[in-house]
Amino acid sequence: MNIASFVVERAKETPDSPAVSYPQRRGRDGTARYTHYSYRQLDLESDRIARGLDALGIGRGVRTALLVRPSLEFFALTLAIFRLGAVPIVVDPGIGARSLKTCLDQAEPEAFIGVPAAHAARVVLGWGRRTIRRNLTVGRRWFWGGTTLAKIRRAPLAAESQPVADTRPDEVAAILFTSGSTGLPKGVVYRHENFAAQVEAIRGLSVIDPGEVDLPTFPLFALFDPAFGMRAVIPEMDPTRPADVDPRRIAEAVDEFAVTNMFASPALLDTVGRYGEKHGLRLPTLKRVISAGAPVPAEVMRRFLDMLPEGAEILTPYGATECLPVACISSRQVLGGTDAATDAGAGVCVGAPVPSIDLRIIRIDDAPIEKWDDERALGPREIGEIVVRGPQATRAYYNRPDETALAKIADADGSLWHRMGDVGYLDDEGLLWFCGRKVHRVQTPDGVLYTIPCEAVFNTHPAVRRTALVGVSRGTYSLPVLCVEKRDGAETPSDAALIAELLELGAAHEHTRNIRQLLFHPKFPVDARHNAKIGREKLAHWASKQLKRLAGGNAQT
Numbered sequence: 001m002n003i004a005s006f007v008v009e010r011a012k013e014t015p016d017s018p019a020v021s022y023p024q025r026r027g028r029d030g031t032a033r034y035t036h037y038s039y040r041q042l043d044l045e046s047d048r049i050a051r052g053l054d055a056l057g058i059g060r061g062v063r064t065a066l067l068v069r070p071s072l073e074f075f076a077l078t079l080a081i082f083r084l085g086a087v088p089i090v091v092d093p094g095i096g097a098r099s100l101k102t103c104l105d106q107a108e109p110e111a112f113i114g115v116p117a118a119h120a121a122r123v124v125l126g127w128g129r130r131t132i133r134r135n136l137t138v139g140r141r142w143f144w145g146g147t148t149l150a151k152i153r154r155a156p157l158a159a160e161s162q163p164v165a166d167t168r169p170d171e172v173a174a175i176l177f178t179s180g181s182t183g184l185p186k187g188v189v190y191r192h193e194n195f196a197a198q199v200e201a202i203r204g205l206s207v208i209d210p211g212e213v214d215l216p217t218f219p220l221f222a223l224f225d226p227a228f229g230m231r232a233v234i235p236e237m238d239p240t241r242p243a244d245v246d247p248r249r250i251a252e253a254v255d256e257f258a259v260t261n262m263f264a265s266p267a268l269l270d271t272v273g274r275y276g277e278k279h280g281l282r283l284p285t286l287k288r289v290i291s292a293g294a295p296v297p298a299e300v301m302r303r304f305l306d307m308l309p310e311g312a313e314i315l316t317p318y319g320a321t322e323c324l325p326v327a328c329i330s331s332r333q334v335l336g337g338t339d340a341a342t343d344a345g346a347g348v349c350v351g352a353p354v355p356s357i358d359l360r361i362i363r364i365d366d367a368p369i370e371k372w373d374d375e376r377a378l379g380p381r382e383i384g385e386i387v388v389r390g391p392q393a394t395r396a397y398y399n400r401p402d403e404t405a406l407a408k409i410a411d412a413d414g415s416l417w418h419r420m421g422d423v424g425y426l427d428d429e430g431l432l433w434f435c436g437r438k439v440h441r442v443q444t445p446d447g448v449l450y451t452i453p454c455e456a457v458f459n460t461h462p463a464v465r466r467t468a469l470v471g472v473s474r475g476t477y478s479l480p481v482l483c484v485e486k487r488d489g490a491e492t493p494s495d496a497a498l499i500a501e502l503l504e505l506g507a508a509h510e511h512t513r514n515i516r517q518l519l520f521h522p523k524f525p526v527d528a529r530h531n532a533k534i535g536r537e538k539l540a541h542w543a544s545k546q547l548k549r550l551a552g553g554n555a556q557t
Contacts, residue, residue, distance in 0.1 A: 067114035099185065182437060235249055289312075482517065
């Protein structure tokens with residue numbers, strides 16, 4: 001059970017079929033020039049690299065930090081690591097040098113594969129100093145020792161290929177760090193059975209025909225494409241800044257390769273959709289978009305769907321690094337009725353749980369829960385913690401026993417329930433409604449406020465791009481503060497008039513009528529991975545400082 005085996009299988013079945021394409025440069029005419037691997041070439045290259053890594057001592061079970069920019073080499077390297085049964089450690093570089101050091105220290109890598117800048121930072125800042133013993137540089141090696149990818153690629157191919165390690169289902173496959181949107185990123189321990197279950201669950205979301213072309217704007221997801229017989233085309237963009245993508249680059253790739261499937265964050269869909277609406281852009285071959293990282297607003301769905309052919313749809317799976325997918329909903333369902341309930345404060349419907357997932361809602365508790373108890377479960381339409389179990393649910397964080405204890409509940413049958421860290425409820429039809437992160441709920445003297453149901457009410461104002469509810473401590477309770485980001489280019493009333501109109505919107509709903517403090521913020525902080533999750537912790541700190549600076553009443557910046 002090893003995802004590298006999919007490449008080996010495709011190389012035998014359709015050796016000359018294109019596997020992955022990557023933008024290398026732009027020609028004199030301004031169009032992108034792509035380099036490619038067929039499945040045969042990808043298999044041979046990952047085989048060659050695997051042999052070189054094995055000779056360095058990077059073999060089965062060796063934890064290997066991987067800090068390499070998206071490229072053809074990145075995919076061959078990653079598959080080579082899986083092929084050997086080694087354990088890649090993947091961290092978002094956008095979290096910053098200090099957080100990277102902390103994450104790598106916790107993950108205890110024994111080997112480090114990276115670009116020269118990553119190696120220089122490793123040496124100067126002491127990343128993994130206690131544990132790293134083997135180094136490989138992708139690019140020019142300077143003063144840090146080890147060898148280079150170029151050197152091991154010069155070795156001749158052996159008569160027999162490096163076999164894919166016959167890893168067990170419960171064997172550690174990778175350590176993937178969370179985005180860190182609610183604190184320091186945590187290293188999620190993935191086992192090979194988790195990857196296999198993810199493949200099967202994603203396969204069940206939609207009918208994907210062999211030979212389709214995928215545009216994964218989060219490059220790591222391209223590793224799943226061989227399982228579906230798809231060609232991966234990596235777009236010309238900075239994957240750590242999807243909100244800043246150039247829509248023309250996306251359209252160019254879709255047109256050139258007749259892309260049928262795309263994986264993208266809601267922030268990217270918003271950027272491309274706004275450009276498409278303004279310039280009449282069409283993406284006629286794209287029939288399916290999969291978006292994750294945060295809920296996709298209905299207006300973003302409508303705008304993006306206007307660029308697609310009839311019958312195309314946007315699928316938004318709900319989940320987390322620790323367990324994905326948990327549930328899924330289509331644009332047809334959202335625009336067919338759940339969006340109206342969302343605007344009225346019902347939360348965001350994320351669909352029915354996928355067949356492999358057992359999902360419950362339990363009473364909210366901030367403490368560890370050692371053993372499962374059915375008495376904790378809540379009934380339909382009662383808001384509580386979302387907990388799940390199933391084959392795609394991971395079992396632990398690496399070297400974080402306290403966080404593991406907070407996130408897992410042991411059942412009597414030996415299974416583990418994962419606490420998603422989210423709150424929500426199941427409706428009478430068994431659909432899951434998401435109401436926000438558990439840590440973001442605001443405890444007021446009048447009761448608990450949940451972010452998503454409250455924010456949705458104010459987000460309906462045409463001058464508002466988005467809002468974020470935060471709590472500013474007032475002793476035992478918190479003062480609910482609504483941070484408001486205004487829409488660019490919209491005809492906006494005066495700040496005083498806009499505040500009055502927003503307060504009027506809030507007064508029309510029982511759960512928002514006591515939100516009386518509003519602050520305007522120029523641009524919300526967001527997570528590094530998807531650019532879609534609002535950094536509410538940073539906003540809460542900012543709001544507290546603003547309230548100290550400003551005299552009471554309705555404050556504005």
